[in-house]
Amino acid sequence: MKSAAPSATRVTYEQLRSMSVCLALALAVHTAALPLWLLATIAAVIAIRLALSARGHTVPARALRIGVAVVSIGILFLKLHTFNGVVAGSALLSLVAGLKLFETQTRRDLYVVALIVYFLSLAALLTSESFWLLAYLLTVSWLTTTTLLRLTHSSPSTGWRRSARYAGRISAQALPLAVVLWLFFPRFDGPLWRVPSDSRSAETGLSDTMSPGDITDLALSDEVAFRVHFDGATPPAAERYWRGPVLHDFDGRTWRGSVALRGSAPNLTPVGPAYRYLVSLEPNQHNWLFALDWPDQWNLSDAYLTSDGMLVRPAPLSHPIDVSISSHTHVESAHSLTEGARRRDTRLPAQRNPRTRQLALELRRTHPDDLGYMNAVLEMFRQQPFFYTLEPPPLGLDSIDEFLFDTKRGFCGHYASALAALARAAGIPTRIVTGYYGGTYNRFADYWIVSQSDAHAWNEVWIEGHGWMRFDPTSAIAPGRVEPGSDASLARSARLSGPWRQPLSWLSDARLQFDALRQLWRERILRFDQRSQDRLLGNLGVTEPDGAKVAMVMGAGLVLVFIWLTWQIRREQRPDPKDPVLLAYGKLCRKLASAGLPRRPSEGAESFAARVAVERPDLGPRVGVLLKRYSRLRYGAKRRTRTERWFVARVRAFKPRGILPGSQGSRRG
Amino acid sequence: MRSLRDTAIARIRVWYARRHGVDALPVKIERRRIYIVPTRFGLLLTALLLAMLVAGLNYSSNLGLAFAFFMTSTVLVAMHHCHRNLLGLTVDVKLDVDVLAGADALFYFMLRNESAVDRCDVEVRLRTASDSPRALVEATRSVAIGGYEEVMLAVPVTHRGVTRFSQFELRTSYPFGWFRAWTYVQAPLTAFVAPSPAGNRPLPAVTAAAGESARSESRGEEDFAGLRSYTPGIPLKHMAWKTLARGGEASVRVYSDLGARPEWLEWSALEGLDTEVRLSQLSRWIAECETGHQRPYGLRIPGIDIPPGRGPAHRWRCLRALACHGMPPA
Numbered sequence: 001m002k003s004a005a006p007s008a009t010r011v012t013y014e015q016l017r018s019m020s021v022c023l024a025l026a027l028a029v030h031t032a033a034l035p036l037w038l039l040a041t042i043a044a045v046i047a048i049r050l051a052l053s054a055r056g057h058t059v060p061a062r063a064l065r066i067g068v069a070v071v072s073i074g075i076l077f078l079k080l081h082t083f084n085g086v087v088a089g090s091a092l093l094s095l096v097a098g099l100k101l102f103e104t105q106t107r108r109d110l111y112v113v114a115l116i117v118y119f120l121s122l123a124a125l126l127t128s129e130s131f132w133l134l135a136y137l138l139t140v141s142w143l144t145t146t147t148l149l150r151l152t153h154s155s156p157s158t159g160w161r162r163s164a165r166y167a168g169r170i171s172a173q174a175l176p177l178a179v180v181l182w183l184f185f186p187r188f189d190g191p192l193w194r195v196p197s198d199s200r201s202a203e204t205g206l207s208d209t210m211s212p213g214d215i216t217d218l219a220l221s222d223e224v225a226f227r228v229h230f231d232g233a234t235p236p237a238a239e240r241y242w243r244g245p246v247l248h249d250f251d252g253r254t255w256r257g258s259v260a261l262r263g264s265a266p267n268l269t270p271v272g273p274a275y276r277y278l279v280s281l282e283p284n285q286h287n288w289l290f291a292l293d294w295p296d297q298w299n300l301s302d303a304y305l306t307s308d309g310m311l312v313r314p315a316p317l318s319h320p321i322d323v324s325i326s327s328h329t330h331v332e333s334a335h336s337l338t339e340g341a342r343r344r345d346t347r348l349p350a351q352r353n354p355r356t357r358q359l360a361l362e363l364r365r366t367h368p369d370d371l372g373y374m375n376a377v378l379e380m381f382r383q384q385p386f387f388y389t390l391e392p393p394p395l396g397l398d399s400i401d402e403f404l405f406d407t408k409r410g411f412c413g414h415y416a417s418a419l420a421a422l423a424r425a426a427g428i429p430t431r432i433v434t435g436y437y438g439g440t441y442n443r444f445a446d447y448w449i450v451s452q453s454d455a456h457a458w459n460e461v462w463i464e465g466h467g468w469m470r471f472d473p474t475s476a477i478a479p480g481r482v483e484p485g486s487d488a489s490l491a492r493s494a495r496l497s498g499p500w501r502q503p504l505s506w507l508s509d510a511r512l513q514f515d516a517l518r519q520l521w522r523e524r525i526l527r528f529d530q531r532s533q534d535r536l537l538g539n540l541g542v543t544e545p546d547g548a549k550v551a552m553v554m555g556a557g558l559v560l561v562f563i564w565l566t567w568q569i570r571r572e573q574r575p576d577p578k579d580p581v582l583l584a585y586g587k588l589c590r591k592l593a594s595a596g597l598p599r600r601p602s603e604g605a606e607s608f609a610a611r612v613a614v615e616r617p618d619l620g621p622r623v624g625v626l627l628k629r630y631s632r633l634r635y636g637a638k639r640r641t642r643t644e645r646w647f648v649a650r651v652r653a654f655k656p657r658g659i660l661p662g663s664q665g666s667r668r669g
Numbered sequence: 670m671r672s673l674r675d676t677a678i679a680r681i682r683v684w685y686a687r688r689h690g691v692d693a694l695p696v697k698i699e700r701r702r703i704y705i706v707p708t709r710f711g712l713l714l715t716a717l718l719l720a721m722l723v724a725g726l727n728y729s730s731n732l733g734l735a736f737a738f739f740m741t742s743t744v745l746v747a748m749h750h751c752h753r754n755l756l757g758l759t760v761d762v763k764l765d766v767d768v769l770a771g772a773d774a775l776f777y778f779m780l781r782n783e784s785a786v787d788r789c790d791v792e793v794r795l796r797t798a799s800d801s802p803r804a805l806v807e808a809t810r811s812v813a814i815g816g817y818e819e820v821m822l823a824v825p826v827t828h829r830g831v832t833r834f835s836q837f838e839l840r841t842s843y844p845f846g847w848f849r850a851w852t853y854v855q856a857p858l859t860a861f862v863a864p865s866p867a868g869n870r871p872l873p874a875v876t877a878a879a880g881e882s883a884r885s886e887s888r889g890e891e892d893f894a895g896l897r898s899y900t901p902g903i904p905l906k907h908m909a910w911k912t913l914a915r916g917g918e919a920s921v922r923v924y925s926d927l928g929a930r931p932e933w934l935e936w937s938a939l940e941g942l943d944t945e946v947r948l949s950q951l952s953r954w955i956a957e958c959e960t961g962h963q964r965p966y967g968l969r970i971p972g973i974d975i976p977p978g979r980g981p982a983h984r985w986r987c988l989r990a991l992a993c994h995g996m997p998p999a
Binding site for chain 1: 710713714717720721724725726728729730731732733734735736737738739740741742743745746747749750753756757783784785786789790814815816842843844845846
């Protein structure tokens with residue numbers, strides 16, 4: 001073995017420990033994705049290795065090392081069936097890093113661990129969009145680099161702080177270069193190749209069923225569903241309905257969406273102004289997108305409109321995306337609903353909710369006109385003592401009956417459900433639309449935050465000659481009949497979203513500002529793509545950018561940064577010409593030179609002092625003290641201003657001929 | 670593989686020597702003479718960076734790309750720092766070194782750092798055999814801001830003669846071991862390897878003194894200069910019988926008048942012996958003259974005549990003459 005090579009030298013406990021810490025810090029961000037037994041195994045082998053090292057032993061027995069490696073990797077493969085993909089790959093890499101530390105003997109082994117730490121950091125970032133994660137992992141890589149510095153450095157006398165500062169300076173100098181590379185490196189639209197998608201995370205937000213009798217905690221969550229920026233006009237508050245899943249099928253208790261069919265709604269003519277906006281959706285693991293009422297244009301190639309007017313994608317939304325959409329808030333149709341659609345949207349379970357049917361029959365008698373009938377239903381909600389609450393009493397099988405006649409307490413789902421049942425009982429095609437209503441305006445960055453507590457349900461009713469009309473029975477409840485504690489509902493009626501409304505205005509302002517920063521981060525950094533690159537190049541005066549032009553711009557940027565870097569490094573290297581200690585040293589050397597004792601260019605302060613002591617014993621002690629002090633000021637770790645001043649003053653006062661007994665003549669002359 | 674690499678290194682060194690000629694010492698390492706390549710660790714890291722880039726592009730992850738580019742930039746900046754670690758360093762070395770065969774030739778290198786940054790882990794390397802690149806001596810030092818460091822390389826020498834090294838190397842893989850920067854300094858390092866003392870011939874002066882016994886005896890006891898150990902061949906009348914009778918070792922009296930006259934160590938006095946044996950005997954005589962008595966000594970070997978003298982400088986002058994005997998001039 002080449003034991004003489006410096007990279008093959010034995011590692012110390014301290015080096016082993018700091019690399020273990022780096023690995024642990026990188027693993028910390030993977031803990032959610034990695035199986036517990038794997039983390040435990042890694043922790044155990046590292047602990048054993050560290051304990052051995054602390055006691056001065058070397059690696060564990062070879063058989064044990066190989067055994068642990070084979071068994072753990074084997075189990076991992078049996079459990080995952082693959083090592084492809086981010087999660088499986090990270091799991092394998094983490095295990096390999098742990099095993100590598102287990103058998104670490106030489107620096108070269110730790111080099112491998114460092115490489116794995118770097119790659120684990122990257123793997124965590126591939127599927128994340130968090131600024132904090134990036135900041136954390138950059139810190140981890142800085143620590144790892146510091147560890148490498150201490151590993152390579154053969155004179156370990158320097159302290160951790162100094163190593164960290166030097167590694168930090170190198171990292172800081174790397175930043176401008178990284179920015180240039182990041183800005184101009186060509187981006188591609190799709191992936192280079194498909195990787196198996198990892199286990200789906202939990203669905204969030206709205207689902208495609210709704211059971212008003214069940215208890216929901218959706219309304220209390222202040223998790224952001226999406227953010228919207230309007231280009232141009234913002235629709236009035238009463239028109240900001242974000243359509244999500246449309247529910248048709250009712251079994252007396254639960255509403256369900258039916259299969260979403262591709263194809264536009266039958267002959268709907270948009271009415272009123274079009275609104276253009278950008279929706280930044282958070283991942284929710286659903287196929288649908290949220291758009292303002294009736295979208296007609298969007299910039300997502302794989303998204304399509306269903307016959308219900310929903311905007312859906314073939315794949316569930318697992319990453320945040322941005323979609324530009326243009327919508328109208330109202331539609332009109334002079335046509336009739338197809339027979340199938342009419343039948344579907346007037347269906348009610350025959351055995352359920354008899355009292356509701358009875359009520360519908362009575363109302364219908366006095367309101368033969370569809371529109372008049374619907375208004376009468378709304379009027380009923382307005383007049384009768386219906387209350388809005390987020391904690392409604394649970395309902396049984398005849399949920400609508402119980403709600404309308406007994407409890408009279410509920411939230412949007414109850415009201416939409418009741419209205420739909422009443423309309424359908426009267427033979428009017430009605431469906432339930434779930435989605436979001438309203439949102440919080442962020443005045444710091446001109447966009448709206450729509451959070452889960454803005455979730456809402458309303459109805460669309462087919463009125464012959466008008467087409468689908470939006471009815472929101474919840475809005476019929478007078479604000480005075482909102483129960484205390486149901487913050488979100490209050491917010492809704494007050495046109496303000498709940499969680500964003502804080503008792504202290506500065507707190508809510510701070511939250512909004514923070515959210516604005518997040519949005520900026522998302523728009524500028526996370527969504528940076530080829531188009532953004534083209535725009536940037538356009539701003540730099542490069543028109544019609546192609547590969548060659550981009551490469552040229554990037555090359556020019558890199559050259560500039562390299563020139564800056566070289567200049568920076570040169571500047572660091574040059575001794576400060578205004579350094580008082582250096583100036584005083586120069587003065588001292590000149591004084592000695594005029595006394596016939598020039599310092600030789602190759603002579604350091606100490607050897608110069610030794611020579612002076614031999615050649616001029618009379619000056620020796622005084623010069624020796626000064627030169628020794630100079631060395632300490634120059635090479636010492638800390639500088640003390642007092643010593644510095646003392647040195648400068650003593651050099652100024654120093655006269656090589658002053659007290660020489662033999663130089664009386666020169667003093668006279 | 671190894672031999673291919675070694676051949677390449679040897680080629681580079683030869684090419685470098687042609688390109689730069691002989692350096693005037695002290696040498697300040699400038700930009701154009703520093704070479705830098707990634708180490709094996711650096712190459713592994715480069716492969717890792719490529720993998721990071723591909724992963725970032727494949728997942729269209731701007732954060733992943735940001736991290737990959739940050740690491741790439743760190744590596745590039747580290748390359749600068751590795752290069753900088755040698756740049757502007759001043760190196761000086763005492764070119765000529767005298768040594769006895771079988772000992773280590775000690776070359777003293779002086780590294781001076783006049784800049785405002787520390788120079789860490791600078792390796793001074795000297796290849797001791799041009800045919801095998803593995804044969805080298807090295808030492809690592811860090812030079813503080815404005816400071817200097819003396820580095821000693823001990824090169825074992827076995828054969829008498831003049832051993833020349835045409836260049837030495839300064840190298841560093843500071844800060845992270847990702848790159849290796851190096852420079853060759855073309856300096857004719859020369860070890861004058863004197864023969865190690867051997868042989869049992871008595872000093873010629875003592876034998877000469879035997880022929881002039883009458884004169885030396887007439888000087889009487891006042892000129893007695895001291896005792897030296899007896900070697901066969903010395904006339905018995907010089908024996909210090911009293912010392913021997915007291916149980917001391919066999920010694921001979923040495924008289925100061927002998928010290929006043931120079932001792933000539935002559936090549937011709939060792940007729941009939943092999944060259945190396947002769948040189949070793951001369952070396953022994955020089956050692957004896959230095960340690961034994963107070964007389965100056967001179968050296969006469971073919972082509973060289975060193976007038977009598979004493980002291981370390983004189984001794985090494987004589988030894989160097991022995992080392993250079995029969996050697997082609999530099």
